[in-house]
Amino acid sequence: MPSQAVLRALGERVKLGILVFNGRFEVSIANKLVRELFGVDEQGAAALARNLEALLPPFALPQSRETGTWTGSLPIGERVITVHLHHHAEGGNEAFLAMFQQLEGPEDYERELQQRHAELRQAYLRLNGTQEKLLQSEKMASIGQLAAGVAHEINNPIGYVHSNLGSLQEYLRSLFTVIESYERALRAPDPKALIHEIDDIRSRLDIDFISRDLPQLMAESREGIERVTRIVRDLKDFSYSGRDESWKLVDLHAGLESTINIIWNELKYKVTLERRYSELPMIECLPSELNQVYMNLLLNAGHAIADRGNIVVSTGVDGDEVWVEFQDDGAGISADLRQRIFDPFFTTKPVGSGTGLGLSISYGIINKHHGRIDLESTVGEGSRFRVVLPIRQPK
Template identity: 65%
Template sequence: MTELPDEGRVPSIHTLQGLSDRMLEGVLLYDAGSRLLYANPSAHKLCKACYPRELASGLTLEQLLPRDALSGARSGGRWSGHLSFGQDAILMVHVYFDEAEHGHFLVVMQDLRQIRVYEQDLLRQHAELNVRLTAAQEKLLQSEKLASIGQLAAGVAHEINNPIGYVHSNLGSLQEYLHSLFALIEAYERALRSSDPRASIPEIDQTRERLDIDFISRDLPQLMTESREGIERVTRIVRDLKDFSRSERDESWKLVDIHAGLESTLNIIWNELKYNTTLEKHYGTLPPVECLPSELNQVFMNILINAGQSIGERGTIRVSTGHEGDHVWVEIADSGPGIPPEFQQRIFDPFFTTKPVGKGTGLGLSISYGIVAKHHGRIDVDSRLGDGSRFRIVLPVRQPRAAAAAG
């Protein structure tokens, strides 16, 4: 309860009058006999626009207010209502009655058009803030995506360089094989041009043996298969990187295979996991899920990388999926040390991290939580010290708005 100022600090009548003169609301003070004692400039303006008789002419409470307003204010201490003067003017009026010192009425009025203008201005500002907030969230999400790829850059480069390396080596071998095959073809051509082709058979056999054509015929198909697989590996990584780094404005809600998203994510981060992780997959049968694929892939990546970093020198990550009713779930469990109980309530807070400085932004799980919430899903966490952690992502098969529109 706010206490009145000490005696000597009570605002003077002139101070109160000066403040009310600056108010947009109309303020009128009447005595118990309905005699006007004071009206601020806003009250004069409102009454002049709405009443045929100006305040200066002695507008009484009975002329100003409905008949039940005075009795209601006297009995209950206050009255509120609307006064309509056609479509162009509607006043919201509050009347307060104080019985002390013979009684006084305080009337506060406001033009509803001003309120509507103020509300429209608030709505406009709110819409602008929403647009700016959405843009900021999108930039943050995109920055976190690129930061994640930046942290994985060395591993991704290795995953690309490895197949490119053996494709390059295979091309060198292929060049040598072509020289040998061309040499054998030349030997056959000389035999065909000779007067006695049969006499050239020993030379051809020697050429085949010297160039080891039998080995080339066995190795060449395998070499081509390896090279094709290497190029396909690079193509998958580049495609997955492109899909992962796609911004929200470039993507729309679509029905996708969650397993394909998991495999795509694992393809990008595998170099980060393969040296210390045994990966187990237990995939169930899932229907196509309506989602923003690249955003969900970021959720998978954030949780998988956290799992890989938590297990230390060697451990296991188990990725499981399932379908229950109108929802699907993706579970990522690790054999790490677990999350301390005092941290479990904070792991989704922005910038909270238990990693050393420079090892994490503290935004990965926070952004993941926001993405899953955007998909009308949830993330359940079960972690015990010494027994690892389990993150279960639960998602609706169809988004509620889409389901309502279809129904």
């Protein structure tokens, strides 16, 4: 293996600035070109790593530790220098190799700019894809937490529809018995002789009750099937990934009702829900993403209520904006927590009860819609979240 003296000698011949230092920023190699770029002599080269740390963006060293490399540009005086930073760790020790290249002319600047643009675009695409995956994961996590309640909401109507079908089967058997008795009477030589038998069958099978109960039974069954259909449709709309969803004009109240329908089993045992809807215009938005916001705010309001309480959902118009408000009379949020509730992964719930992403994702969705979320809260009295949205998105 070459000695450090040999490596230094080789570094002097390289047409790039070379700086090698360890995790304590102790320099082992600083070639002539890098000393010239930073304007130091051999004695001053020992401080180059510390100077470099101050010049680099704060994420450069962590990124190089995580991925093994970082590339960027540094302005030094009136010059722009390209930096390639590489990291290696072994046996608890780490080393960094920084290579510097000065951009000389317009062609270099343009080439460097195009490269940075391509890298930024790739980073943006990765970030955008990650955000979509995070949003979808939070949706699925929310539905997972509500799975038992949704199953209960579906099982209830399915249960009485199944029971009604059993009753309907008995009713049909009785009606067919009466029909058969009428058919026998029509074929008999003396139909009047069977009238008493037919009346006895009608009384025994309680046909008068069946004729009254049958329409009600069918109406209940139809209502139950429609309820299941509505829940399944709302679940499908809510869980839609939104990757190909376009901006469209929608009725916000329809989205609110759809979301309430999904989560109602989670709230109905301790919450009295009051709707104070105003007349709203059609809003330009991404409806699936707004439904995610409604769900997060409604569930948070429900979780803030310990035993029994009220949630008021209000809507209104203010100039060229609309607002949707969720007010609860729960525990409220202290001033120090209000500063952090929109931070990713911050949660006041017990471990395992929440991801800490609900309000953070909601904030991002509303920001994408060029809106805002206003919060007013008093400890012991409750909280009020107001979502403000433009009626039309800015061009």
